[in-house]
Amino acid sequence: MIKYIGSKRLLIPWILQTVDRLLQVESLDTVLDPFSGSARVAHALKARGFRVIASDYANYAYILAKALVEADIRIYTPERINPLLNYLNELPGEEGWFTETYAHKTRFFQPFNAARIERIRKEIDVVSEGDEKLRAILLTSLMLAADKVDSTTGIQMAFLKEWAPRSYNTLRLEYPPLLPGEGTALLGDAIDIIKAHPVDLLYLDPPYNQHSYLANYHIWETLVLFDAPTCYGVAQKRSDVQTRKSIFNSRRKAKEALRNVIYKTQAKVILLSFNNEGFHTESEILEIAREKGYVAVLRHPYKRYVGAQIGIYNPKGEKVGQVSHLKNEELLFVISQNKSLIENLGQNTSTPINQHKLL
Numbered sequence: 001m002i003k004y005i006g007s008k009r010l011l012i013p014w015i016l017q018t019v020d021r022l023l024q025v026e027s028l029d030t031v032l033d034p035f036s037g038s039a040r041v042a043h044a045l046k047a048r049g050f051r052v053i054a055s056d057y058a059n060y061a062y063i064l065a066k067a068l069v070e071a072d073i074r075i076y077t078p079e080r081i082n083p084l085l086n087y088l089n090e091l092p093g094e095e096g097w098f099t100e101t102y103a104h105k106t107r108f109f110q111p112f113n114a115a116r117i118e119r120i121r122k123e124i125d126v127v128s129e130g131d132e133k134l135r136a137i138l139l140t141s142l143m144l145a146a147d148k149v150d151s152t153t154g155i156q157m158a159f160l161k162e163w164a165p166r167s168y169n170t171l172r173l174e175y176p177p178l179l180p181g182e183g184t185a186l187l188g189d190a191i192d193i194i195k196a197h198p199v200d201l202l203y204l205d206p207p208y209n210q211h212s213y214l215a216n217y218h219i220w221e222t223l224v225l226f227d228a229p230t231c232y233g234v235a236q237k238r239s240d241v242q243t244r245k246s247i248f249n250s251r252r253k254a255k256e257a258l259r260n261v262i263y264k265t266q267a268k269v270i271l272l273s274f275n276n277e278g279f280h281t282e283s284e285i286l287e288i289a290r291e292k293g294y295v296a297v298l299r300h301p302y303k304r305y306v307g308a309q310i311g312i313y314n315p316k317g318e319k320v321g322q323v324s325h326l327k328n329e330e331l332l333f334v335i336s337q338n339k340s341l342i343e344n345l346g347q348n349t350s351t352p353i354n355q356h357k358l359l
Helices: 012-023 040-047 059-070 078-089 097-104 111-127 132-147 190-196 218-225 254-264 282-290 306-310 339-344
Strands: 030-033 051-056 184-187 201-204 269-275 294-303 319-321 327-336 353-356
Touching: 012 040, 012 269, 012 294, 012 327, 030 040, 040 051, 040 059, 040 201, 051 059, 051 190, 059 132, 059 184, 059 218, 078 111, 078 132, 097 111, 097 218, 111 132, 132 218, 190 254, 254 282, 269 282, 282 294, 282 327, 294 339, 327 339
Parallel strands: 030 051, 030 201, 051 184, 201 269
Antiparallel strands: 269 327, 294 327, 294 353
């Protein structure tokens, strides 16, 4: 999977363990992840056998979900996809707008890799021949490959002053981690999708601060759309990130938006993922959750993302700040009108837990 702020890579075993404990009490078959991002959690839930709907408002996230959640490995087999990947890997580089913008005007990729990314991206639209799932699989492979040779600390708000060692490696597309079974990928507003798609389990991991994922990963958005947008700033961000704002990135509006999401769902169980670096306090989240049902709060400490561990850098790659803290606490708010389900979470577990009843 791509490097991603807020990724639940290290927390997935804990999340899946929690889901297993829910299944001891409640029958759950369908899951909706309306803030799917890198699709890591949705992918893990599909691997667990759930029928998953993954959605996001970013085009790159939609493409990742279309490959990692919607596509079926039994149809898009390695035997079918690898010859295409081998063909794309053999293509020579071709410098154009992408290379000029992200290798010469900036230093996100070495020029030789940026030129290959550019040539491969053009060819993907040709070889996919109108098959949108195949196109998403090839684009996902390209994003995963490009992520391994970039020169950032994990976000595209800035590039490193000196080339990252991995940036000298040659970009190579590989078969992405597809899974058997069906799933659904959607592009759109979380509230609209929640209202239109009732499910058994709703997994929520919305943005909790002012930092836009679209701005943090603007290159993936441009790589997917391949629209040569007007750009601004040292990092050459897409101009439309200034207008395509998520309501969840607004301190003034985020709380009511979260309340609206929780209120609109018809799911039997809500799993709300939350950490202590955002707009909301635990008590504020709890206040909202109590309006919906019984609540349990599970806790898990974890390390912050790598960029936060090494310091703060400006868009020129110069260090301008020090590390404030190395660890966060992740919380899972489990919300349900089934009291016995919430009570079951407090039994036979070493995970710290608080339980709260609907007032």
